[in-house]
Amino acid sequence: MATRQPTLAQTSAAQNPGGAVDATQPARPRRERGTRVRRRRVRAAWLFLTPMLIGLALVAGWPLARTFWFSVTDASLSSLEGANFIGFENYLVHDNGWYGILADPLWWQSVWNTLYFALVSVSLEAVLGVIVALVLNAHFRGRTLVRAAMLIPWAIPTVVSAKIWAWMLNDQFGIINHLLMTLGLIDAPLSWTADASLSMWAVIMVDVWKATPFVALLVLAALQMLPSDCYEAAKVDGIHPLRVFFRVTLPLITPALLVAVIFRALDALRVFDVIYVLTSNAASTMTMSIYARQQLVEFQDVGYGSAASTLLFMIIALVTVVYLYLGRRQLGGGS
Template sequence: MASQSELTRTRVRSAWLFLLPMLVVLAVVAGWPLLRTIWFGFTDAKLSNPGNYKLVGFSNYLANVDGRWIGLLANKVWWLSVWNTVWFSLVSVALETVLGTIVALVLNANFKGRAIVRAAVLIPWAIPTIVSAKMWLWMLNDQFGILNHILLSLHIISAPIAWTANSETAMWAVIMVDVWKTTPFMALLILAALQMMPSDCYEAAKVDGIHPVKVFFKVTLPLIRPALMVAVVFRALDALRIFDLIYVLTSGSRDTISMSGFARLQLVDFAKTGLGSAAATLLFLVIGLITVFAMTVGKVRVSEDGTR
């Protein structure tokens, strides 16, 4: 028992030794800028002269000045950006999870030309976000976009729609483009989990004559749930910090502004380094809390006898 305990401690020390260079680089590259951002959130720093600032406490977050509340938490545009970001994340990740699962199940089946189809499915994900956003911006144009042309030809709409300029359709247009681009990522992760599943489960279900839909919900889904939760968490992290796709498609309009877009607006357009840093800090906290919540809710605990 003592030798096993010593072996475990040796392995732990070796693991930390191998991780140490990466942790040092991560602390320098990510940790220091993060701490600086949090620090600037408590100052009135300006982009034009970032070295000349003074501490203002929590004024960038919330403060009462002459009976009037100021700061991010009293800013309606900030709360609108929070709502837009959360709504975008929930809808896009949900759609990508469902569609990604369907695509993964199809790609997991044996059929002629499967390798070519797998490669083709990954094309949208391989295209850089800026390029795909610009491409879709042209296709969604109300004057010469192909989407309006097709819908008009099929008599589905009677007049061209400005998909990215209309407040009622702008967010849905962004979600549609994001789902088109990122569904292959979800499908790839889920497909990897499907490839590792034991075949004897399906053979037993086939012998018993169980319906494929029931097999999916009773056998496949529980087995791929850990990988599915990892894919959802990764995708949610990416969706919560969305900026480039929204900025290219809608120029960061009020109807679709995200939390990252709000931080960029304050920092670059208004040159308010302090307020922009405060917004970035809140974005970091929101992403952290949602990630912890998702990992806690989706945690799968398996006991020694295989039960949950």
């Protein structure tokens, strides 16, 4: 007759005569194994990230540290090696009056221009990008061709597109003024890039035209991943499409929209090329990057220009941290 093997419960009961099974005994090795696996994964992650971090330190960290150093010296473009340490005099110093970047009205004007440009352009790009993505997500003939054509503004190099728009906005031979006068909307040609009251809106229009396809592309990718069952249920229940958009679609695409907005905000805060090509060094559209370039190249004051670049870096870092914090709180439900 075959002998019957004891079961796991009988073995545990034999080991615990009182009848109480110690459930904590097998859990401790499992936690230890999980901790070892987690440590191995962390070590492997750092091993793979180390080459990238070294390259990033060489490509970005060293120039950034050098810029910080130049910002506290009197370095000029003709004598970088003979720079002397002067502390924070490039930022702010009192010598029978306040001097330095923080006392320069043109610097604060460039800060305001940059923040205004970033806020208006990124807001318009976010709204128009969502609208374009919703249109391209619909089913119609030629949708693939329209999607490809939408990316053309984003594919054109910024300097090239800015120069094309500079010709189109020219007050003498530009096609924009010609079309507006033909339609009877204006009586005389407008100096879009020379008039202080119009130049900022001109560069915002050009930036929105170029960057909206980028936002639309990211939002369209998010729309393609949305489940269809909730829309079918809303259609059966007869819910209005606008309510479905604000209650269902918008919350689901918010993570992708936040990514698009943060990328565009970073580009807008350090904008240089499109504004410099259209309006050069005009005070009405001067941004922080153009201000730093003017000090570095035209005035050949490396210390002063490096201080402007350092302040630009700090402002962008501060705005990015605040935006990511607010976005994380929104996605996390305020926790």
